[in-house]
Amino acid sequence: MDDESRAAKSFRDVVAWQRAHQLVLSVYRLTDGFPRHELFGLTNRLRRAAVSVPANIAEGFTRESDAEKLRFLNVARGSLEECRYYLVLCRDLGYADPTATEAELDRASHLLARHASPIRQWLRK
Numbered sequence: 180m181d182d183e184s185r186a187a188k189s190f191r192d193v194v195a196w197q198r199a200h201q202l203v204l205s206v207y208r209l210t211d212g213f214p215r216h217e218l219f220g221l222t223n224r225l226r227r228a229a230v231s232v233p234a235n236i237a238e239g240f241t242r243e244s245d246a247e248k249l250r251f252l253n254v255a256r257g258s259l260e261e262c263r264y265y266l267v268l269c270r271d272l273g274y275a276d277p278t279a280t281e282a283e284l285d286r287a288s289h290l291l292a293r294h295a296s297p298i299r300q301w302l303r304k
Contacts, residue, residue: 190237195294198287199233199255205283206262213274221274225265231258232287236294245298252295259288
């Protein structure tokens with residue numbers, strides 16, 4: 180397990196969770212301007228995928244085994260990539276310019292990978 184996880188008393192202390200939460204806020208701001216007819220389509224899907232990232236980091240934080248922790252972090256990674264596609268779609272449909280949100284996604288992705296790496300290495304031993 181990495182030093183950050185050992186030192187963290189709550190999922191809120193995990194830097195990857197903090198950045199993922201910022202991604203969610205960015206996604207909500209971005210989707211506020213989407214067309215009304217997308218409320219139950221792209222708006223809902225993008226928001227749900229974004230919320231899944233910090234939610235899975237939080238849920239994994241409480242798990243006893245490193246294998247379980249890593250499983251939740253992998254689900255969070257999958258949700259990040261789902262968001263990445265929805266941002267491409269949002270741009271291609273002309274709904275908004277997701278550049279700032281993509282930057283948040285990239286930062287969250289980097290920190291999540293950095294957070295998961297020591298756990299993954301530990302499990303390989």
